[in-house]
Amino acid sequence: MSVSGRTSPNPLRQRRTPASRSSGYSEIDQDEDQVEFTNPRNRSTVERFLETERASMAMLALLTFFAFALRFYKINHPDQVVFDEVHFGKFASYYIKRQYYFDVHPPLAKMLFGLAGWFVGYDGHFLFDNIGDSYTENHVPYVGMRALPAFLSSMTVPIVYSIMKECGYSTIVAAFSACIVLFDSAHIAQGRLILLDAILIFFMSLTLYSYIRFRKLRYLEFSPEWWGWLLATGTFMACTWASKVNGILTVIAIGIPVMVDLWDILDIKKGHSMEYFTKHFLARAVGLIVLPLFLYLMVFYVHLSILTNTGPGDTFMSPAFQETLRGNEMLLNSQELRYYDTVSIRHKDTRVYLHSHPELYPLKYEDGRISSQGQQVTGYGHEDSNNHWQIIPTKALPDTGRGRIVRHDDVIQLLHVNTQTYLLTHDVASPLMPTNEEFTTWPKDDYSRHNDTLFALRLVDGQEGEAWKSKSGHFRLIHLATKVAMWTHTKQLPEWAFSQQEINGIKTTNDKSTIWFVDTIVDEETGEDALQRTNIAPKEPKKRSFFKKFAELQLLMLQHNAGLTASHPYASNPINWPFLISGISFWTDGDNQKQIYLIGNIVGWWACVIALSTYAGIIGADLIARRRGIEPISDQVRNRLWNSTGFFLVVWAVHYFPFYLMSRQLFIHHYLPSHLASALVAGSVLSFVLSETINYPISARGPSMIHPKPRTYADLGLKGPIVVGVFALAMFLMFLFLAPLTYGTPGLDGDQVNSRRLLSSWTLHFAAKPTGEF
Structure with missing residues (x-):
């Protein structure tokens, strides 16, 4: 799969040899394939002017100017927290204050926001708690923080233009693809707020650009420039991946053509040795696997090196992780537990206390x-005195005296202090779950069921001899006789148990929901040992391997990202995204009837849908025609459609279809990377429609066909610039029409809001009610 459609004559290519042709790109790489397009005699005067370097640079400058103008326009409005700025602005504050937080996305983009805030003098005092909170009243230099995504979003437009030019498309076609992104309301709205997507898309576009530059140097393999663009591809790919969790899709999108390329090099018909293949494989492994992984790790290394203080993300992490954070409760307050300590025990997930009271289970449950x-x-x-349990040693211990530390794998009893009964479980079904065991208690002085009161203490990730600690000593309590773990769940018991939470024994002892911890030491043993424990010196943060912390964080990120399944009024399905069926309400001002509603430019989005459909139709029709012996498209044009446009289509598909497999909350902004790729497809399809050779057979009875003069871009004269100009004007007018929803100003009355609801599914605020509706 190639990524370059047409290229200008390159004197360097004259030095290539058959042995240097590394893959099956030869059909589209020969300069003679481009004669029809590049020959000045085949061009109109307008085209010859547009294809000059000066005109191309002027177009690039014009697009860049408009990109900056549209994204920085009124960037100070609104001076309130908008949509997910409540999250990503907050994270910037945590970086500045060096407080640990947890998020499902990798940290690069958020670190950049923190850097931008620090650069403009922000001290991190504002926590972005609610949408609508005022930046001005709280003296937050928010414009400087918003300037970062606005700048990167603006630079994405010239990068899109450069991608098309590097693939050999004309200036007017490259401008067409760039205009789809330039005038898009969704890209602009995302790109002028403290949100991740503009940064993600910027690095994604740089990744595509670098890979295209790398592939264009395939006949100068292993040259310094070749290596430079290969390493640049890996670098920007790592930045994309490290900016947002779905950046991994860009890695896959690049990986597919790389694997196709290597598979082609492996073909013995190409005349390459295995040593030659190995050199190419190792080069790509270094540039596109080793380097991105190293950079991804370095981003997290910097992230964890900055966030060294306790913060709101502590509770997501393991006790061992938390004890590496300065000021963390587990670090400061955790104490070694000793026999005969009276403690309160809490469930890690639901946070309820292990509790008992004198009331008994009913003789019969509701199910009989x-x-x-x-x-x-x-x-x-x-908190309640009925939550208090005393840790009792068993006869299996060689020393039952007071002061002995409780350790991993010890066998203990738990004595309920108020009723003087031991915790017990047995082979009796629990009240709510017949498959699980009932937990109850047994009188202290009755030894007839002693064995049923014995539990093994298993510390999470505990080592032999490790001490059990309050706060940090997460543990499982395993019943010796029946091998079940003490467990609870959120379903409440009936009124006979005061609607409290059920505790029972579950057979899956290693389930993460069977974890408990000692919350407080209510009463300690007395004597010299107790005095030594209370005089605890201030504790320094513990050391832990970066790779252990990294692995734990990655696992939690995956788990919590998959767990974002709660409903949201503006969530949408992927099938709706290309058609702009619905958007997202970012912000409202009821007093002035202002709102920001994330929705794309319907002219550009539907043009992309038409382009994708047209491309599928062209490829399908060509395949059917060739099965009947008809060649409607020349080999050069076909190769460009399969390789250059095909690469763009792969990028679009890889960034789009995986969302159908996700059960988490999804929003239309998840489609923006695919939308950018579809803009590249649209430009490529437009180039085919306007300029490529198409043969019109009079007879299709066999391979013998009559071909009239090929239709070329030159034959269209001014039609190409006119088509693109009209399209750009239509996009600009639609952008202006939707601008009040993009910028949140000016306010609109009900009728004006209704006029901008181009689809009935757009849920805009302040719309006028139809006549007769109350």
Whole structure:
């Protein structure tokens, strides 16, 4: 799969040899394939002018100027927190204050926001708590922070233009693709707020540009420039991946043509040795695997090196991780537990206390099952003296004296202090779950069921001999006799248990929901040992391997990203995105009837849909025609369609179709990377429609056909610039029409809002009610 459609005559190519042709790109790489397009005698005067370097640079400058103008226009409005600025602005504050936070996305883009805030003098005092909170009243230099995505979003436009030019497309076609991004309301709205997508798309576009430059040097393999663009591709690919979790799709999009390329080099018909293939494989492995992985790791290394203080993300992490953070509660307050300490125990996930009270289980449950009528053991959400349990040693321990530290794998009993009964579980079904065991208690002085009161203490990731600690000593309590783990869930018991949470024994002992911790030491043993424990010196953060912290963080990011399944009023399905069926309300001002509604430029988005459909139709029709012995498209044109346009299509598909497999919340802004790729497809299809050779057979009865004079771009004269000019004007007018929704100003009355609801599914605020509606 090639990425370059047409290229200008390059004197360097005259030095290539058959042995240097590294892959099956030869059909589209020969300069003679481009004669019809590049020969000045085949061009109109307008085209010859547009293809000069001066005109191309002027077009690039014009597009860049408009990109900056549209994205920086009224960037100070609104001076309030907008949509997900509540998250990403907050994260910038945490970087400045060096407080640890947790998020499902990699940290590069957020670190850049923190850097931008620090650069403009922000001290991190504002926490972006709510949409609509005032920046001005809280003295937040928000314009400087918004300038970062605005700048990168502006630079994406000339990069799109340069991608098309590097692929050999004409100036007017390259400007067409750039205009789709330039005048798009969704790209502009995302690009002028403290959000991640503009940064993601900027690095994605640089990745595509670098890879195209690398592929154009395939006949100068292993040259310094070849290596430079290969390493640039890997660098920007890592930046894309490190900016947002779905940046991994860009890695896949580049990986597909790389694998196709290597597969082609491996073809023995190309005349290459295995040593030659190995050199190419190792070069790509270094540039596109080793380097991106190293940079991705370095981003997290910097991230963790900055966030060294305790913060709101502590509770997501393991105790071992938390104890590496300065000021963390587990670091400061965790103490070694000793036998005969009285403690309160809490469930890690639901945070309820292990609780018991004198009331008994009913003789019969609602489903007719019989209980043990033992003392109730429940989960209770508030502090209470009935949450107090004393840690009792067992006869299996060689030393049962006070002061002995409780350690991993010790066998213990838990004595409920208020009722003087031991915690017990047995082979009786629990009240709500017949497959699980009931938890109850047993009188202290009755030894008849001693074995049923024995539990093994298993610290999470515990080592032999490791001490059990309050706060940080997460543990599982495993019943010795039946091998079940103490567990709870959010379903509440009936009124006979005061609607408290059920505690029962579950057979899947390693489930992450079976983890508990000691919250407080209510009463310690007395004596010299206790005195030594209370005189604890200030603790320094513990050291932990970066790779252990990185692995833990990556796993949590994947788990929590997959867990974002809650409903949202503006969530949408991928099938709706290309057609702009719905958008997202970012911000509203009810007093002035102003709003920001994220929606794309419908002219550009639907043009991209038409282009994608047209491309599929062209390829399909060509395949069918060739099966019947008809050659409607020349080999050179066909190769450009399959390789150059095909590469853009792969990028679009890879960034789009995986969302159909996700069960998490999805929004229209997830389509923006695919939209950029579809703009490249649209330009390529327009180039084919306007300029490529098409043969018109009079007879299709066999391979013998009559071909009239080929239709070329030169034959169209001013039609190409006129078509693109009209399209750009239509996009600009649509952009102006939707501008009040993009910039949040000026305010619109109900009728004006209704006029801008181009599709009935757009849920705009302040719309006028139809006549007769109350």
